Amino acid sequence: MSAASARPVALVTGSSRGIGLAVAEALAREGFAVAVNGPADDAELAAAVERIAAHGVPVAAAPFDVAAVAGHAAALDAVEQALGPLTTLVNNAGVGVLKRGDMLDVSEESWDRCFAVNAKAMFFLSQAFARRLLARSRAPLFHSIVNVTSSNAVAVAEQRAEYCASKAAAAMVSKTLAVRLGRENIAVYDVQPGLIATEMTAPVIAAYRERAAQGLTLFPRVGEPDEVGTLVASLATGRLPYTTGLSIPADAGMLVPRF
Ligand SMILES: NC(=O)c1ccc[n+]([C@@H]2O[C@H](COP(=O)([O-])OP(=O)(O)OC[C@H]3O[C@@H](n4cnc5c(N)ncnc54)[C@H](OP(=O)(O)O)[C@@H]3O)[C@@H](O)[C@H]2O)c1
Numbered sequence: 001m002s003a004a005s006a007r008p009v010a011l012v013t014g015s016s017r018g019i020g021l022a023v024a025e026a027l028a029r030e031g032f033a034v035a036v037n038g039p040a041d042d043a044e045l046a047a048a049v050e051r052i053a054a055h056g057v058p059v060a061a062a063p064f065d066v067a068a069v070a071g072h073a074a075a076l077d078a079v080e081q082a083l084g085p086l087t088t089l090v091n092n093a094g095v096g097v098l099k100r101g102d103m104l105d106v107s108e109e110s111w112d113r114c115f116a117v118n119a120k121a122m123f124f125l126s127q128a129f130a131r132r133l134l135a136r137s138r139a140p141l142f143h144s145i146v147n148v149t150s151s152n153a154v155a156v157a158e159q160r161a162e163y164c165a166s167k168a169a170a171a172m173v174s175k176t177l178a179v180r181l182g183r184e185n186i187a188v189y190d191v192q193p194g195l196i197a198t199e200m201t202a203p204v205i206a207a208y209r210e211r212a213a214q215g216l217t218l219f220p221r222v223g224e225p226d227e228v229g230t231l232v233a234s235l236a237t238g239r240l241p242y243t244t245g246l247s248i249p250a251d252a253g254m255l256v257p258r259f
Pocket of ligand 1 (some may be wrong): 016064084096193195
């Protein structure tokens with residue numbers, strides 16, 4: 001594929017494992033060139049790069065800490081140097097709380113960490129991404145930002161107050177981006193996963209599986225990273241035409257109001 005035939009290029013933050021890695025794979029299956037990100041240039045990132053490369057698409061390792069805002073421009077430069085002009089940003093990197101428990105005991109450190117990675121990084125990386133898109137001609141490729149927030153953007157988990165607050169902020173970042181970038185024909189989506197089996201949820205997955213089986217989710221099971229990956233790739237390829245600013249629960253109907 002020549003540069004002129006313009007292959008879409010995606011940066012997926014936090015794609016060294018979990019949902020981000022599944023998103024990177026789903027995008028590779030769609031023919032995207034993919035920049036794989038984690039905070040460190042380590043064996044996990046190298047393994048993820050190898051896994052994406054097996055799909056036969058261009059791939060680059062993009063090790064950087066998304067919370068280090070001053071490094072964003074250089075990180076995007078490096079990705080574009082390796083893969084060409086970016087079309088797609090998936091803000092997926094996220095962290096949980098340092099300690100589950102009563103919100104009356106939440107530490108400032110855990111609050112700041114949740115907000116730095118889950119909300120602030122998404123805002124400023126999107127800003128850096130949008131600035132470079134606006135500075136060049138973009139047609140005819142589809143351009144988008146897909147943010148991975150959480151069911152906790154809208155539903156309280158009492159033991160993880162600071163995570164919920166950071167995800168609610170991230171969901172609003174998504175909406176504000178959609179408003180600003182609509183006139184530029186850049187679509188912005190907010191994907192809100194529910195209970196997905198990854199390392200992040202490993203300590204509680206047995207309890208989640210039980211609650212899902214008992215009806216917490218309408219499909220009586222937890223989700224797999226690939227399911228979120230396929231959803232994100234559908235959005236990033238423009239398969240929901242004439243849409244932007246959507247918050248899409250990937251939660252098997254967990255938050256459908258019932259009584
Ligand atoms: N799993 C769920 O049920 C669920 C539900 C709702 C929302 N989510 C959200 O979905 C996203 C992915 O979650 P997951 O379950 O796949 O989590 P995960 O298995 O813990 O993976 C998180 C990924 O983000 C990376 N990361 C963390 N901090 C980073 C930083 N500062 N800079 C760059 N990369 C960073 C991690 O890299 P390292 O491996 O090097 O740490 C890892 O690749 C998160 O935003 C999470 O909040 C997950």
